[in-house]
Amino acid sequence: MGSDRPQESPNQDKLARFNTDVPHPARVYDAWLGGKDNFAADRAAAERGLQAFPSTVKSVRANRAFLARTVEYLVSEAGIHQFLDIGTGLPSANNTHEVAQAIVPEARIAYVDNDPIVLAHAAALLRGTASGKTDYIDADLREPDKILQAASHTLDFTQPVAVMLVAVLHFIPDSADPYRIVDTLMAAVPPGSHLVLSHTAKDIFPEEMARFAQTMNKDSAEAVNLRDRDQITRFFHNLELIEPGVVEVAKWRPRSELEASAPAALWGGVARKPA
Structure with missing residues (x-):
């Protein structure tokens, strides 16, 4: 499997809060991709x-293709x-470890998510190469220090x-200060490390996206916060x-x-963290 840590069965406390009557972004995303875990x-929704x-659907698929291309580049x-x-979501095609370990079997990946159904599928995400290492961390992006501490079991933070x-x-x-969260994560990694980021846009198809956010936020477990290019x-x-800079994901x-x-x-x- 490529992981030094034993697999654990899904945490019952986690699954106890699993409410199938409330749309969850990971499962809605899965529905758009034609998955069955929704x-x-x-x-x-x-x-x-x-x-x-x-x-x-085309936008979601373009985002998955962006992930694959960025991992290949890195x-x-x-x-x-x-x-x-972080924010792994449900297993799909071209997961990070699949793309990375296809090129370098020794690659190490720490996945992070806090959705119970993703936790239930952690075993699929942990199925890496024999020489590489993959792990799953049950944590929220709002807890960067917890994520970094847990990830240190899988990743060597003296290397990029x-x-x-x-x-x-x-x-x-904004109330949770996403910029501080990103700064905390990037402060913990050494020079030569990289940040890969994609974010739903306020200023691409602005009228449609305003309706989209309003619609999705009516009863979702997690609200969508649109931001413009400058904010991102x-x-x-x-x-x-890294060239071409911050662009529509399909154009990276x-x-x-x-x-x-x-x-x-x-x-x-x-982007790359300089020395």
């Missing part, structure tokens, strides 16, 4: 989201072999780490942005014109 409330922003060109993937915050920061309201670029302050080093043309309503970027 319930009627999630599918209804997914349908409402599609009505507000008909290109939602391993192949930046020499990164360690990943802290890629901090992956893909489509998760928009669930952190602020997450990269004190870091060196696309493999084809078809990939580049996807109607993605997220800004994304990759």
Whole structure:
């Protein structure tokens, strides 16, 4: 399996708070991707989201493709072999460890999420290469110190780490100070580390996205907080942005014109922590 820690059965306290009557972002996202780990409330919310922003599925898929391309870049060109993937979501195609370990089998990945159904699927996320290492951390992004302490069992923080915050920061309201959270995470990793970030946009398809956020926030377990490009670029302050900078996720080093043309309503970027 590639993990030094034994697998544990799902925590019963976690599963006790699992409410299938309330849409949860991880399960709604799964519904958009055509997965089976969702319930009627999630599918209804997914349908409402599609009505507000008909290109939602294409946008979600573009975001997954962005994740795969950034991991490929980090391993192949930046020499990164360690990943802290926060807000993992449900297992899908091209998970971080699959992309990284296909290139470098020794790559190490620490996944972080706090959704009970993701916890139940942790075993799938932990299925890595024999020479690599993967682990799952049950924690909330609002607890960066807890995440870093737990991740130290899997990752070597004296060596560069890629901090992956893909489509998760928009669930952190301004009142929780998302910029402080990102600063705390990046302060803990050494120079040469990278930040990968994508975030639902306020200023791409603005009218549709305003309706989308209003619709999704009616009864969801986690509210969506839209931000514009300048606000999202602020997450990269004190870091060196990698070309092409903060762009629509479909336009971050696309493999084809078809990939580049996807109607993605997220800004994304990759940046390096300087010496």
